[in-house]
Amino acid sequence: MLYHGPMAVYNELIGQGSLKEDDFQRTIIETLQDLHDRLMKYNPEPIVRDGKVAPEKERGFFSKLSKVFNKKEEERLAKEAEVARRAAIPKGLYLYGSVGTGKTMLMDLFYSSLERTDKKRVHFHNFMLQLHGRLHKLKTTTHQHEDPIPFLADSLAMESRILCLDEFQVTDIADAMLLRRLLEELVVVRGVVLVTTSNRHPTELYKNGIQRESFLPGIGVLEENCIVKCLDGGIDYRREKKTFFHSAKPKDRSKLASSSTMPTIVQDSSTILPDTLVDEKRFFWPLGPDTKKEIEMYFKSIRNGFQVTERRMNFLGRELVLPHTAGPIAMCSFDELCAKSLSAADYLTLAESFKVLILTGIPKLKPTTLHRNETRRLITLIDALYESQVKLICSADGPISEIFGGGSGAHSIDEDPSTMGQLTPAQRQMMDDLGLNDVSQVKKSPIFSGEEEKFAVQRAESRLIEMQGPGWGM
Template sequence: MSATAAPNLTAELDPSGPMTVYNDLIAQGSLKEDDFQRTIIETLQEMHDRLLTYTPEPIGAEAKEPEKERGLFSKISSIFNKKEEERLAKEAEDARRAAIPKGLYLYGSVGTGKTMLMDLFYNSLPRSDKKRIHYHSFMLQVHGRLHKLKTTTHQHEDPVPFLADALAMESRVLCLDEFQVTDIADAMILRRLLEELVVHRGVVLVTTSNRHPSELYRNGIQRESFLPGIAVLEDNCVVKCLDGGVDYRREKKTYFQSAKPMDKSTAPKAVSDAEDAGTTPPQLAMIEEKRFFWPLGSDTKKEVDEYFTQIRNGNPVQERKMRFLGRELVLPHTAGKIAMCSFNELCAKSLSAADYLQLAESINTLILTDIPKLQPSTLHRNETRRLITLIDALYESQVKLVCTADGPISEIFGGGSGAHLADEDPSTMGQLTPAQRQMMDDLGLNDVSQVKKSPIFSGEEEKFAVQRAESRLIEMQGPGWGL
């Protein structure tokens, strides 16, 4: 499994576009008719049709033609015709920009189907120069490649244009899931990278987010420097809101993971016979399975230990050490591609999105034990962020998640309203934690009042993330998830 792979919502690529696939899923009963989603599908279908004939200009060295030697008369003429040349150059640039299809910036509440719709578009687009990746994974790659450029081939040059060349040559259609900007380092890179990719190299961006572009990095440190990046998004993407007020992940009988048409050409005869008879095919009869155990205690521990014994099918339990990027992650209990770890082992240690993405790529089932109720205190702030990041990584890779916790999902994150966040804890108002002060030092910042307003510290961004994490946890309990 890959952390950057799109969930497979189509059995076969359908070049007619996302509208056909969407209608088929509704006809099968896999999705419900939703007027809000349909308006987005119509936009995606138009983009799909434009991209079928979109031929972007060459990148980098391929785009450069040797300049012909000009004679004296030509040089003198060019001086007098400079304004005309500038006019023609502007017309050529305007024509180039007009030929680039607009992308889509899709935002809205959690669980409304943003990722599902983007994946329908991606899977039905018959282009080889396309890429679908989660925002966290994308930024990890960007930072890593920039570092390599700075320390190797382009030590004394601006590395961003070279990175943009490489990214554009890899994909001219870039689908970014869960676009968010909470980190000043990301904001400063994205400000320029978006312009280099979208404006100068004709990359078509399709992205999902919880925020309108104008709300990105709101109150962030040095936000005014990021505003050109927002302008690129608004000028080069159709901005649409998908917010019908329904969180489909919380509806017990609706799971996007099961929204997949059956490929009858490869289906067993028993499935075809069942469909012909109007009954439920064996492969589509999802079985409800308990995956979230609570409260914590000896009975719950015994139940989940028995579950682990059952699903490992006799494979020996052993410690496993994962090494990557000069780091080591120890998984104390593994059996094949199944891992069982405690909350403290994965969320109380200084692990990052890169660690969780690597973990998600290496297993197909995680049993996460002893999740506490995260109290309204800065003591749990880092643990909360790590749990959210872990859930995102597992969700993106379609990893089966089994949990034991001190309470139901609705109580894990302080009631789901963001009440666990430090700025809402009266005992910490006006104060910065040691971690926050360390970040101030790392960024070279001195103005505490400015820092307290930043979404990095205020917890404003985490309110969206908490809602998404709860919604995803619920969906991951659904029948068929991770199979």
């Protein structure tokens, strides 16, 4: 019997040696296989555009009279129908756990093996950027005097009834306020099935966040409509040099979890990059004349005949000047990309524009003090490059384990113990920007406590290590 779905693909990858047998991962694959089978039988009701319902046919006098007398019966039947409708919606999956355990790989394996056209896979960062953009357009154009959320939910549900979100996290109050309603409108009302990965259990999302109580209904939707599973096998595969795997992107099923089968040449409609050696060095340190020379020689060796030119890129009305580009390759300094006020949207555009980025001059950062903004930007840049599978070459002041102040968002060794627990000038400025007054409450927020940075730093370190692996970006 022909067997379809993620379990068959997973077993094939195990048999090929592309993946190692992992009991934790196999448990998740079993859950995904069950979801796959249920989704293949799922036929949700069509979405009517712009929240409008089909007009009711004109009824005769006696039909209308009967409707009045049978109102309670109709209400009872309507409630039963609604219960049945909700019961028919397959529960999605909320997969959380430590960095590097294979959450993204498993979700993408599921996505690629699901033979439905009404599906969508997107990184959570990208998803929220798109949501805010579309919401702004609704508020300022077609639905200026109406609640825009139902219309936004309609358009999203018409695009996809199975939504896969990678790296679900809520750290921003604007995201929290939008998601608290949108999750219910999408999942409960319109029957969108959600499959998502995260570093946190749903109850830990937006922990200690400003006005968190307003976000709690969104957490309830996740817990009630998703099977919550933890993937914590204690292994960070990105740090296992012999077991690197690529996140399986929907656009390229041939790369499912395998680095050994990666082609050595990237071919686009107009550009070709040179071969990548398995033992190629991609992270150069410490900073100094020798490392600078190595980086320059590397850039020269991979230009493949392209001339070095300046390139100007426009991001939402802002201009970024890239002084050294050569075809699909860009070489930029840390200060040019991370010391300036660039956003996730800027980095996503950059990642979509180049196949190789050489990032020079990365210092040892102190995430909780001097370099908080720069650290966040570097993490966001790494996420964007990772998501687009851009080849990254770096020069830094130390090894990966020392870039983020000793790793895992730890406090820097040069912080003054006498000031620990006090807000920095930058944090006080952020309080002013948000209109906050209660310091005792604000200090508990992950925005200020560094709690969220710990997850982000761990993920960034893990991804940087994986991006040094053979075949990455090719």
